[in-house]
Amino acid sequence: MEYKKEPDQIKEENNNGSELRKISGDRAIWAAAAARAEERLKNLEKDNSQPVTGSENTVDTRTEPETINQPAENPGKPEDKEKKPEKNSRNKKKKTKEKRKKEKTRKTKENKKREKKKSRKKKKEQPGFFGRIGRKFVNGGAALVEFHDRIQGACDRFFASMGFSLVKEYDSVVRRYKRSSRQIYGSLFSMFIISCAMLLVFEHFTAYQYAYNGRVLGYVKSQNDVVNVLKVAGNKLSSSNKAHIKFTANDNIKMNKVSVFNRDMDTPDQVVNKLTYMTDIEVSAVAICQDGKLMTIVENQQAADDVIKRIKESYQTPNEGMKITKTDFETPVDTKEVQVMLTSVGSKGDALHDLTEGGTIEIRHIVNEGETVNSIAKEFNVSASDIKDMETGETVSKAESGSRVRIQKKIDPLKVITIEKGTTTETIPFETEEKQSADLYKDETYVQQEGADGRQAITGTITKENGKEIKRDISKKEVIKEPVKKIVLIGTKERPKTDPTGTFATPIRGASITSEFGARWGRMHEGIDYGAATGTPIYASDGGTVTLAGVYGGYGNCVEIKHSGGYSTRYGHMSRFAVSQGEKVYQGQVIGYVGNTGRSTGSHLHFEVRLNGVAQNPRNYV
Numbered sequence: 001m002e003y004k005k006e007p008d009q010i011k012e013e014n015n016n017g018s019e020l021r022k023i024s025g026d027r028a029i030w031a032a033a034a035a036r037a038e039e040r041l042k043n044l045e046k047d048n049s050q051p052v053t054g055s056e057n058t059v060d061t062r063t064e065p066e067t068i069n070q071p072a073e074n075p076g077k078p079e080d081k082e083k084k085p086e087k088n089s090r091n092k093k094k095k096t097k098e099k100r101k102k103e104k105t106r107k108t109k110e111n112k113k114r115e116k117k118k119s120r121k122k123k124k125e126q127p128g129f130f131g132r133i134g135r136k137f138v139n140g141g142a143a144l145v146e147f148h149d150r151i152q153g154a155c156d157r158f159f160a161s162m163g164f165s166l167v168k169e170y171d172s173v174v175r176r177y178k179r180s181s182r183q184i185y186g187s188l189f190s191m192f193i194i195s196c197a198m199l200l201v202f203e204h205f206t207a208y209q210y211a212y213n214g215r216v217l218g219y220v221k222s223q224n225d226v227v228n229v230l231k232v233a234g235n236k237l238s239s240s241n242k243a244h245i246k247f248t249a250n251d252n253i254k255m256n257k258v259s260v261f262n263r264d265m266d267t268p269d270q271v272v273n274k275l276t277y278m279t280d281i282e283v284s285a286v287a288i289c290q291d292g293k294l295m296t297i298v299e300n301q302q303a304a305d306d307v308i309k310r311i312k313e314s315y316q317t318p319n320e321g322m323k324i325t326k327t328d329f330e331t332p333v334d335t336k337e338v339q340v341m342l343t344s345v346g347s348k349g350d351a352l353h354d355l356t357e358g359g360t361i362e363i364r365h366i367v368n369e370g371e372t373v374n375s376i377a378k379e380f381n382v383s384a385s386d387i388k389d390m391e392t393g394e395t396v397s398k399a400e401s402g403s404r405v406r407i408q409k410k411i412d413p414l415k416v417i418t419i420e421k422g423t424t425t426e427t428i429p430f431e432t433e434e435k436q437s438a439d440l441y442k443d444e445t446y447v448q449q450e451g452a453d454g455r456q457a458i459t460g461t462i463t464k465e466n467g468k469e470i471k472r473d474i475s476k477k478e479v480i481k482e483p484v485k486k487i488v489l490i491g492t493k494e495r496p497k498t499d500p501t502g503t504f505a506t507p508i509r510g511a512s513i514t515s516e517f518g519a520r521w522g523r524m525h526e527g528i529d530y531g532a533a534t535g536t537p538i539y540a541s542d543g544g545t546v547t548l549a550g551v552y553g554g555y556g557n558c559v560e561i562k563h564s565g566g567y568s569t570r571y572g573h574m575s576r577f578a579v580s581q582g583e584k585v586y587q588g589q590v591i592g593y594v595g596n597t598g599r600s601t602g603s604h605l606h607f608e609v610r611l612n613g614v615a616q617n618p619r620n621y622v
């Protein structure tokens with residue numbers, strides 16, 4: 001039911017209710033629509049002939065707004081009543097009331113329309129689209145000349161506002177040239193061309209200037225042309241200079257948005273080259289000094305502060321139970337700005353290493369105008385003779401501006417003093433006492449008593465230099481466990497001579513002979529056997545030189561000693577050796593221990609005495 005939307009219109013145009021009833025269905029809708037259109041036209045003509053006054057406008061908007069919504073709240077009611085003829089006076093009254101209401105609403109609507117027209121008229125008086133564009137273009141041009149760096153910002157704002165104008169203006173253009181589509185398209189096309197042209201111009205003007213520590217190196221089209229190659233350039237430069245050089249965007253590498261015209265833009269490859277070839281340039285860096293003496297050079301103040309802080313922090317481990325109450329450098333540490341060549345600038349890691357372990361640094365410097373050998377020596381805290389020419393390596397006698405000098409400098413670790421307070425338990429190391437003993441040969445020692453550490457609790461103050469205790473001030477000490485002294489016996493007895501005595505002694509103590517020399521089970525037994533438990537010591541029968549200490553056929557583990565006069569002795573079936581081949585032994589020295597190795601049926605010592613290699617009966621000698 002389309003016509004329900006504007007019941008007021010229907011009612012006004014069709015005062016005669018019976019006429020409306022005759023027209024039914026679609027025809028009613030069309031008739032109503034036609035009537036509405038006619039009404040609007042009439043109103044428009046009226047508006048144009050009567051100029052709208054300001055007071056009318058304000059009254060309308062102020063007093064009527066609430067009524068605008070009312071017809072929409074009960075749109076169905078009026079129609080029901082119109083279709084059915086009035087049955088009573090009450091209905092009639094209601095009808096007239098609503099009629100008045102609707103009249104009011106219509107008026108409000110017309111006023112609104114008038115308002116719109118008025119604002120449109122106002123717009124026409126403002127500068128047109130092209131006028132505005134022109135003005136902005138002029139403004140943009142002025143900014144381009146005057147504010148070189150800020151041009152892009154201005155352009156951004158310009159385009160933003162132009163985008164807004166375009167949308168706004170499209171609407172107004174369409175309205176104004178309602179009947180001339182050619183004009184609309186013409187102006188829109190012009191707008192498009194101007195936009196494109198300006199975009200092109202400003203695009204060409206925008207570039208990024210890149211600089212290392214304030215030194216401008218060139219221009220690139222996009223920041224990424226620099227950012228993407230920083231790591232590569234840093235690594236390249238670091239490896240070729242044995243230094244750690246890191247390029248960091250927004251830190252030592254800074255980029256500036258600039259507007260340039262007719263300038264060469266660097267490719268990423270050119271950026272890498274420029275960065276890696278600039279070792280020759282002087283940079284501003286920060287030296288860390290102790291007691292006024294230059295210690296090392298890092299890239300900037302922040303790095304220097306960080307290194308100093310980390311060195312202090314590296315000695316922050318107090319003894320258990322203690323608390324560090326003070327940390328300070330032994331002598332004041334400060335920083336100063338120096339002008340050096342890039343390769344003299346070390347990484348934070350290098351600086352930390354040099355300042356904690358000591359080392360040698362090399363400073364390279366391009367002599368500035370007005371500098372002298374003495375002023376350079378003072379600046380870098382070296383003696384004048386330490387300043388060498390970079391090419392020849394010879395001591396520089398006269399500093400010439402622009403020449404390059406090299407200074408090698410040995411540096412000691414920074415001394416950090418920490419003071420810690422509290423109570424801690426610590427080890428009491430045991431003492432070692434040496435006692436002389438006539439029971440042992442000279443060079444022989446014997447641990448008579450093993451040592452054991454003790455433990456004690458101490459309360460007080462400990463001062464450390466670079467983590468090592470240099471001073472303690474103990475107010476209370478309590479021994480928890482006494483240490484046990486280690487006692488070592490040192491032999492004083494003169495060692496016997498290893499020269500043969502010419503007499504033979506029994507090679508074992510407290511053992512009986514279990515097998516004699518001579519024929520045994522149809523075979524010759526070339527020595528005598530002593531029955532003894534495995535591990536019983538075996539002694540050299542006389543002094544001499546060990547000619548064999550190893551496995552020897554049926555003898556098993558066997559030792560042979562050569563004596564004087566063509567004599568030798570042999571000891572078989574040993575469990576282990578106490579001497580080695582080539583060793584000189586004295587009579588009675590332990591050479592090994594009884595065992596059951598080789599052709600043997602039980603633990604025993606087989607002993608032989610030979611003269612010129614021929615076995616003798618040991619019974620004749622021992």
Ligand SMILES: [Zn+2]
Nearest residue numbers: 527528529606
């Ligand atoms: Zn035997």
